[in-house]
Amino acid sequence: MIRRRANSAGANGAGAEDSERPARDAVPAYQRALGLLVRREHSATELKRKLRGKGVEADELDTALETLQRQGFQDDRRYALALLRSRASAGQGPVRIRAELRMNGVPADDVDAAFEAAEADGLDWPKLAARVAARFLPMLSAARGPEIQKQRHKALTFLLRRGFPNEIARQALVAHGNTNTADDESLL
Numbered sequence: 246m247i248r249r250r251a252n253s254a255g256a257n258g259a260g261a262e263d264s265e266r267p268a269r270d271a272v273p274a275y276q277r278a279l280g281l282l283v284r285r286e287h288s289a290t291e292l293k294r295k296l297r298g299k300g301v302e303a304d305e306l307d308t309a310l311e312t313l314q315r316q317g318f319q320d321d322r323r324y325a326l327a328l329l330r331s332r333a334s335a336g337q338g339p340v341r342i343r344a345e346l347r348m349n350g351v352p353a354d355d356v357d358a359a360f361e362a363a364e365a366d367g368l369d370w371p372k373l374a375a376r377v378a379a380r381f382l383p384m385l386s387a388a389r390g391p392e393i394q395k396q397r398h399k400a401l402t403f404l405l406r407r408g409f410p411n412e413i414a415r416q417a418l419v420a421h422g423n424t425n426t427a428d429d430e431s432l433l
Contacts, residue, residue, distance in 0.1 A: 274301045274309035279318065286324040289314070290350025325351045325359035333363065336377045339370055341408020374409045374417035 277299065278292050287295075289310055296306050313319040325346050332342045339360065346356045381400035388396040397418065404414035 274305045275312060277301065278306075278309050278313055282313065282318050286327045287319065288321050288324045288346075288349040288351050289319060292319065321351050322355040322358050324349075325355050326362055329359050329363050330368075333368055333373060336373065336407060338374065338404070338408030338410070338413070340410055344408070370409070371413050371416050374404055374413045377407060377409075378404060378414075378417040 274296055277296055281287055281292060281295060292310060292313075293306060296309075297303075301309075310319065328346060328349075329342050332345070343356060343360075346359075347353075378400055381396065381403070385393070385396050385400065400418055401414055404417060405411065409417070
């Protein structure tokens with residue numbers, strides 16, 4: 246096993262090998278950030294968090310991020326729209342998606358713009374919720390007696406955990422004929 250010292254050469258000159266290799270930290274913040282963006286979209290906050298974890302200095306990071314944004318390689322609005330479409334296609338609702346975007350540091354106006362663009366392109370939250378609720382149709386159809394209430398509750402809580410607002414989740418179950426307004430109050 247060869248031991249290497251960071252800034253000192255040993256008596257036998259072992260430190261000379263170290264000086265010939267480029268230091269890992271020598272990779273500029275711009276190149277590191279660009280490498281991350283090539284793989285997938287990232288929010289500015291995500292990039293900062295990842296690059297700080299790799300030891301990139303704050304001033305170098307800010308400069309790199311400004312350059313990437315100016316060149317159009319990093320855009321929080323585009324990131325928000327990409328994440329929204331990806332999560333919606335996986336059956337997640339707007340509440341959960343908004344929370345994830347907030348967690349990733351996307352500004353509220355970019356989040357709102359992404360939702361408006363997606364909905365203008367035809368994203369329909371009630372239809373999506375109905376599609377997700379359809380997986381419960383066989384269980385709800387087969388349930389009898391007190392089991393019906395249990396299955397309805399299970400379907401409703403699943404939709405709520407997926408990020409659909411209460412009203413949309415209830416509408417999705419009504420759309421499949423799996424609940425009625427008399428039973429709705431007991432699902433709270």
